[in-house]
Amino acid sequence: MNHTEKIQLLARAAHWAAQDPDAATAEELQQLISRVESGDAIAMEDLAERFSGVLEFGTAGLRAELGAGPMRMNRVVVLRTAAGIARFLSERAAGAYAPKVVIGFDARYNSEVFAVDSAAVFTAAGFEVLLMPSALPTPVLAWAVRTFSAEAGVMVTASHNPPRDNGYKVYVGGRVADEVGRGAQIVSPIDEQIAELIDPNQPVAQIERLPSGWTVLPGSGQDGDIEAAYLDSIGKVIDPADEARALHRKQLKVVVSAMHGVGGHTMRQALRNAGFTDVHMVPEQEHPDPDFPTVKFPNPEEPGAIDLSLALARKLGADLVIANDPDADRCAGAIHDGTAWRMLRGDEVGWLLGDQLSRTLPAEQKLANSIVSSRMLAAIAKDSGREHEETLTGFKWISRVENLGFGYEEALGYCVAPGLVRDKDGMSAALVLADLAAELKAGGSSIQGRLDELAAQHGVHVTDQLSLRFTDLSQIPVLMDKIRTSAPAELAGAAVTEVTDLSRGTEKLPATNAMVLHTFTGARVIVRPSGTEPKLKCYLETVEHADDLAGVPAARARATEQCLALKRELEAFLNE
Numbered sequence: 001m002n003h004t005e006k007i008q009l010l011a012r013a014a015h016w017a018a019q020d021p022d023a024a025t026a027e028e029l030q031q032l033i034s035r036v037e038s039g040d041a042i043a044m045e046d047l048a049e050r051f052s053g054v055l056e057f058g059t060a061g062l063r064a065e066l067g068a069g070p071m072r073m074n075r076v077v078v079l080r081t082a083a084g085i086a087r088f089l090s091e092r093a094a095g096a097y098a099p100k101v102v103i104g105f106d107a108r109y110n111s112e113v114f115a116v117d118s119a120a121v122f123t124a125a126g127f128e129v130l131l132m133p134s135a136l137p138t139p140v141l142a143w144a145v146r147t148f149s150a151e152a153g154v155m156v157t158a159s160h161n162p163p164r165d166n167g168y169k170v171y172v173g174g175r176v177a178d179e180v181g182r183g184a185q186i187v188s189p190i191d192e193q194i195a196e197l198i199d200p201n202q203p204v205a206q207i208e209r210l211p212s213g214w215t216v217l218p219g220s221g222q223d224g225d226i227e228a229a230y231l232d233s234i235g236k237v238i239d240p241a242d243e244a245r246a247l248h249r250k251q252l253k254v255v256v257s258a259m260h261g262v263g264g265h266t267m268r269q270a271l272r273n274a275g276f277t278d279v280h281m282v283p284e285q286e287h288p289d290p291d292f293p294t295v296k297f298p299n300p301e302e303p304g305a306i307d308l309s310l311a312l313a314r315k316l317g318a319d320l321v322i323a324n325d326p327d328a329d330r331c332a333g334a335i336h337d338g339t340a341w342r343m344l345r346g347d348e349v350g351w352l353l354g355d356q357l358s359r360t361l362p363a364e365q366k367l368a369n370s371i372v373s374s375r376m377l378a379a380i381a382k383d384s385g386r387e388h389e390e391t392l393t394g395f396k397w398i399s400r401v402e403n404l405g406f407g408y409e410e411a412l413g414y415c416v417a418p419g420l421v422r423d424k425d426g427m428s429a430a431l432v433l434a435d436l437a438a439e440l441k442a443g444g445s446s447i448q449g450r451l452d453e454l455a456a457q458h459g460v461h462v463t464d465q466l467s468l469r470f471t472d473l474s475q476i477p478v479l480m481d482k483i484r485t486s487a488p489a490e491l492a493g494a495a496v497t498e499v500t501d502l503s504r505g506t507e508k509l510p511a512t513n514a515m516v517l518h519t520f521t522g523a524r525v526i527v528r529p530s531g532t533e534p535k536l537k538c539y540l541e542t543v544e545h546a547d548d549l550a551g552v553p554a555a556r557a558r559a560t561e562q563c564l565a566l567k568r569e570l571e572a573f574l575n576e
Contacts, residue, residue, distance in 0.1 A: 001048065010036060012051055013069070019204045020068065022075045022113075029068035042342040057081060057188055057195040059396055060531070063158055063167035066109055066460050072549060073158075076204055078114045081388065082220060083122035083166060083207045084198030085152065088190075090125060090198075093151045093175045099419040100174060104141030106262045108166050109286030116154045120209035133219030135262045135288060137328035138169070139425035140230045142215075144218035145173045146183035146422060147229075153183070160259075160299035160325040163291050168410045170194070170424070178548040185396040227266055234428040235273050237417045238435040248442040249275040253318045254434055257309045260289040261326025263427065265306040270427050276434060280316055282308050292326070295435065299325055299414060300332035300343070309343045320437045320447070324426040329413065331426035333433055337448040344447070347374040347463050349534055350408035351454055352414060352447065356436050357406045358384040365405025368398055369507070371502075371516075372526050373410040379458040392512050393531070395424045410463065410539070445494040455556065456549045456553065465569050466538040467530075468574060476507040476529050476536050479574055483527055485514045488573050492542075492565040494519040509544045523566055536574070540566050 001009070016363050032050075035043035035547040050069030055062050055077060062081060062508035074506040093099040101122045105115035109565040115131060123127045132141065138155050145153035153171035161167070172190060180185075186194070218224040226561060239245060245453045254276055255415045258264030264286045271279050277563070284294050285308060295305045300323040304572040309321045313334070320339075322335035333344040344352075354367050368389040381388035386405070398407040399415060399422045407415045411422035416432050440446055443468040474538055487499045498518040505511035514528035526539040546555035 021445040039282040054200040059191045061169045063141045082118040086125040088194045089199040099151040100128040102144045102150045107135040111156040119214040124208040124210045125212040125407040131213035137263045157327040168560040184399040204206045246275040248438040252438040253278045255313045255318045256323045260292045263324040263328025292450040322430045330428045331429040335447045346412045361405040368407040370409040376461045416418045455552045459543045460555040460559045462563045464540045468536045494521040
């Protein structure tokens, strides 16, 4: 960077600091400016990165590290984003009555501040604004968008990202969405339309805000408690009036981790309301803590994240472990499989929930999953005489399946009650999983037993992932082109019989940057760039069939061996 560019960068940073309403980030930026002026090369690199562009608003909203500057999450960015959303809603939902917006927030640093800033902007725009009374799970917000027929919902959360991150998710409803999309996350072109209306240079002083005028929804102990209303709704996903099942629930010992997030109280209460009386919270992770001190990453999928849960389960002789991510829209399960405690794969939970729900869902309701999830749900749907649909990755697509009865993605996301929550919901999913575990235990079986039964009926499906992380992002499109132009002819000893480029779209799927490979033995590989991390992700699945239940272990061993070979050979191919 030459001298002129440096002077321009410092001027931009000083201008930002001067209008920042947050004293902490303004001071952070001033200190960085001082270090750059004194010749600190590391500070120079940091400052240049913060002002290298603007956060891109997309279907996932915004998500980034907290800090000053246009490439970080801060009050300036949030105020400008809220102003852009207000312009969008004013255009799309103009009419006889004002648009309605519901705002929720988690317990991360600045989440409540960002939520109140958004309420101030939307109220000044003339909207009816409903603000959550406290830090609550994301599914409560998604439920509220549908319940209150709101035109939009905003959830301030970074889900299971590292502690220094925060984010801003947007849902649509009311007059902005059709019936299928009401209460769902935004999809294109809505994200693009909002992005066009966000002015990244708008002076903060020109963003109209009001200090009050919004409605804070009733909280704990108040009439109409919003959390209690949500719990009453999702409680209906299992039959609370069945006396036999109620007795079974009392016999199930459950360990629950909130992963230092906002789902602890809500999840525990959901289980208690359903009749699960032997519930044990992981004490070190029960209460919200934005530093997530007991885990490297607050994601149940990450190695070590549920170690405390498994230790407590062993100590208590528990039947089931449930772990939510910090905003409780995801649900992980862990079981003792007869040999050891292990975490269930996201696909396994998807099969269990899909199979259980398909027994009682109306015939016209579909089962659905993302393309990178296992193919077993399609077999379950076929066997139950109902339709199955595959979607692109993400719940913004799964939730929009017409006549959806149940949908899931392998990354621990499950929608068990789309009429209530048009998004993944880790708490209602946990209720169904716990109810199934209680039913099986009462009948002398187990979760592992049910998985074996599904394998005997539909084939043993073994899934795995291969992720390649890059510092040089230009390598990702190079590898995607390599697969497109010279895909391997053989994988795991079987000929590759079909290669599909999804960037061209298909009859059922819109275009997306992914490649699908099928082998002669029925194995499948899907390769795509990660949407949130500098990674190339590969989703592997092998299938082996057993003649009967007794043959499942041998079939599982064959499928596992084949999947490991698939992973080794694909990694070697990509690293050539």
